[in-house]
Amino acid sequence: MKFLKRRQNLGESVLTFRLWRFTGSAILNLFIFILLTAYLAPLSYMFATSLKSPEQVSAGVMAPLYPATYLTYAYQDVKYSVMEVPTANGVQQWALVNKYRTYSEFVDPQNPDGGLIHWNGNWRTLKKVYVFSLAFEAFKQWQQANLPLGLLNTLIVITITEIGVLATSIAVAYGFSRFRIPGGRWLFFLLIATILIPDSITMVPTYITYANILHVWLPQQSYLDFSFPVPWNWLPLIAPHFFSSALFVFLLRQNFLSIPRDLDEAAMLDGAGPLRILIQIIMPQSIPVITTVAMLHFFYIWNEFRISSLYLGTNMDLWLLAPRLQRGGTMSFNLSPEPGIQAGALVLMIVPVLVLLVLQRFFMTDMVVTGLEK
C-alpha cells in the first residue's frame, strides 16, 4: 500500500492504484460471499427435505438428495416400479414385475410386447429410477394443526406480553440509568447475574406454584374461556414478562446512559417530574433500541415452545403457533417426521424474516451500544 501511495503521489499511475483498490474490494466481497454461502448451506437441506415425500426420506441412500419420486410403469394394468438394471448391454431401465430371491423378471417399458425378461441377481441391490418431483405433503399439515387458532393465540400472547415487557423494562432501565441508589451497581450486577441462572434450578418450585395457583383459581376450567382478558392457563406464559427482562434492561440502560443529561436537567428545572422526563425526553431519543427490544421479544414469543410444552400439555386449544407446526410435523407422518419438521420450521420462519426485511434498518444496527456519550 505504501508503495502504491508513493506512486500515486508522483502522479505516475492512478489507474494502478484504483485497480488495486478494486481488486481488494472484489476479493473481500467474494470472500464474504463464499463464507456466508457456506454458513447458510445447511438451509438447503431444510428446503430439500421439506419438499420430499416420507417414502423418499425413509429410502435413505437409495434415493437422491433432491426431492424426487420414483418412476412406475403400468404393465397389464398393474403398476410396477422402474429399476436401473445392469445388463450386458449397459444399464437398462426396466420395470420390476416378479421378485424372486436369485432372479427376477422385468419388462422393458420401451418394448412391452417383448414380454418378461429374465434377469439373474438379487433385485434388492437395484436402485429405483427417480425423477425430480416436489412433494407438498409436508406443508399440508395445516388441517390437523389448526394453524389459524395458533396464530390467533400467538398474536394475543405477543400483544399482552409486549406491553408488559416494554413498560417494565423501560422503567427499570430508567431507574438504573438516572437515579443514584445506594448499592445500585450491586443491584445491576445481580440483574445481569440473574440472566445466567440455569432454568433447571427455578423450574420445580415455579411449576408447583403455578400448578397450585391454577388449581385454586380454576378448579374446573374451560379451555377456551376468553371471558377474562386471557385464559388463565396462559398465566405461566404471560406473567414473567411483567417483571421486566434483564437482557432488555441491559440494552435499554446502555442506550439511556449515552443520552446526554442536559435535556433532562433542563426539563427538571422547568418542573418536569421523572415520569414525564422518561416519556417526553428519553423515550423519543431511544426509538431504535425500543424497536429492537420489541422485535426481539416478538421473535421470542413467536418461537416459544418451552413454557407451552411444560404447562399447556394437551390443551391443544391454547397452543401457540410454534408447537403446532413442530408437533404437527411429527404427528401426521408415520413413516418419517423429517419433512414435516422442516416444513413447519420454514413456515414458522416466514413471518420473522418478513418483519426483519421490513424493519431491518431499525433492528439492532441503529441502536448503538458503545461506551461513548452521544
Added chain:
Amino acid sequence: MTIEPPTYHLLHAQSKPNTIHPNAGLRRRETMIGLLFLSPWLLGFVLLKLLPIIYTLGYSFTNFSMMNPNGTAFIGLENYIRFVTDLTAWTKLFGSLGYFLTTVPLQLLVALGLAAMLSSHRVRLKPVWRLVIFVPSIIPAAAIYSVWLGFVNPSSGWLDRLILTPLGMPPLAQGNGGVPLLATVMALWSIGPGFLIMYGAMLGVPNDLYEAARIDGAGPLMRFLNITVPIISPAIFFSLVINLMGAFGGSMLLDRGYTFSEGSSISPMTGYINQIMFLQSDMGYASALAWVMFGVTMTITIILFRWAQRWVYFPEGNRNEIS
C-alpha cells in the same frame, strides 16, 4: 459543557454517611423514586428467582418425588453424596463445561470477525448479509437436530454422500461422531443477535478517531484493537452474556423451542437434570444437581464479570464498577 443539576452538588457534598445532612431528604427522595422504577424487576427477582432458588435448596435435602409427594422426608446430605458417587453426573457436568469452553469463545470471535468485516465500507449488499447471519438464529431446535442428523448420518448423510465418498475418504464413524459438529452448528447459528449488536456498535464509532489514528501511523489491526474494541466493549460484553445463557442451558434470547426432556438440551448437564426431574420424577436429586449446576455457573459468572470490569468501558468514566 454540561450544567450540573442542583442535586449533584448536594450529593457530592455529603461526606460521612451517618451525619445528617441538610439535603439528606432530597437524596432519599431520589433513591425512593429510583427504587420505585426498579420495583418490577426487584419483585420479579424475589418471586421468580430468589424464592425458587431457596425452595430448590430445600428440596435438595429431601426425597421429594412427584409420584409420592406425601412421602417426602428430610434425608440430609444424601442427595449430594449420591452426586459425588454418580459417574454419569460428573461426565455430564464436564461435558457441559467443555461445551461452554469451546462454544462461547468461538461464537464471540466469529461474530466479532464478521462484524468487523461487514462494517468495512468496501463491502456491498450489507443488508442481505446482515439478514443471512441473523436468520439461522430463529430456526427451531427440532429442525436443526434434523438437519444435523441428515448431515452426519453414517452412509446416508449429506456429508458422506456429497463430500467424503466423492473424495474417496472413509465414511463417518457410527455413533456419536457428529456431536462436536452439532455443537458447532448450533453455536454458529446462534450468533445473530450478538453479531448485530456488535456490528451496530462498530458503525457508531466516530470516524475521526480512525482518521487520527491513521495519521499517527496505526495499521488496521492496531486501529481495531485500540479504538474499535474499547469503544464497543459494552456490546461485546452483551454478546458474551447472550452466549453464556445458551451455554449454561438457560433460556435463550431467542427461544428455539427446546422441550424439557433428556437429550433435548444442548448442555449435557441440563439434559441430565431434566431427565431425572421429568422421567424419573426424582425432584430431590434433581434439585441437588441443579444446585451443583448453579454453583458452577455462578462461579464462572463471577470470574467472567471480574475480568469484564477490566476491559468493558462504560460512560461516566467509572471503570471500577460493573455498571
